[in-house]
Amino acid sequence: MSSTTETAHAPSGHAHDAHHWHEDPEAHLAHHFDTPQQQFDSGKLGIWLFLVTEILFFSGLFCAYTIYRSYHPEVFVYASKFLDTNMGFINTLVLIFSSLTAAWAVRNAQLNQKKALVINIVLTVACACAFMCIKYVEYSHKAHWGLLPGDAYTFNAPGVESPVTQDHPDPTVGMSRPDNIHIFFGIYFFMTGLHGFHVLAGIIVWLWLLKRAMKGEFNAKYFGPIDYAALYWHIVDLIWIYLFPLLYLIH
């Protein structure tokens, strides 16, 4: 517990630290903080509080999902067959990989590995773009079949009583189409849509950080922004980890 003082050249949280952090350009210390540690911890608490609001924000949609599914499980079983499990599966892997590169980027910044940091941010952005492209293909299939939410719902999917499935034998054969399956698609579009907006926001944040990383702004004394963006990115991944089985893998 007393080893803090031994890490003499590490940015310390002690206000009586002899180092003049405000004169150290690498530390990027804002004038209202005493030490890089204080600046980092404040930012970290801030991003955690933001992530809490994100969890509560998404929980409204998870609540809607739970209530509608508990009333009409057959609607969910039937309608989810119109989703493409393979694409959802690939997107899950893409997001997990981007979470790895985001977590690795934090390590790179902490260890002053500036080139690897840039590479990992580029990989993260590339995966985020791949995710959005796959989502676009999925959404266009749904639009083509008239499965959009609200007034845009026109249902003209092929094989009404035995919907098209790409990857497994249809367990709903012989099951007649329940009423109001548009409810499922409304929930699907709002949940994945809100998630998709978060991916887009993540792309913008990562591109901004990429620009800064290429200028060499991040180092062992200042990597907060990379850490905070990665935490946000992991939350986006975490929500998808629940969305995938809840929307695509129902039977």
Place this chain on the structure above:
Amino acid sequence: MSNTAHADAHGGHGTHGLAHVASVPSLLGTFGLLVLLTFVTVWVAKHPLGAIDIWVAMGIATVKATAVGLYFMHLRHDSGFNRLVFLGSFLFVFIFIGFAMMDRGQYDPTIQWQEALPKFQPAK
């Protein structure tokens, strides 16, 4: 606030003293576990288990989420206060959805009765 936890995690070799640095094996191990569990969850979905289906799927998702939280998000090495703040949000989600479901249960007879009525046809 969390200096002691960070310093302990490093054992004093700190050129990177602000926070815990995730090791390469922990990053790759977490990634491997997440990929494996994604395959498991798809496999399980193809083998219907009946009523416990949803709980198995949510259980696997929660193991994945825990791995992301502990290792990718560094919660294992973060300060107790940050952990409390983040995990506290799940308590409120539980209360939110739990109370909403209790309310839904109370209205069940009304809904059953309504659904027995002739169907309402929306104007085209």
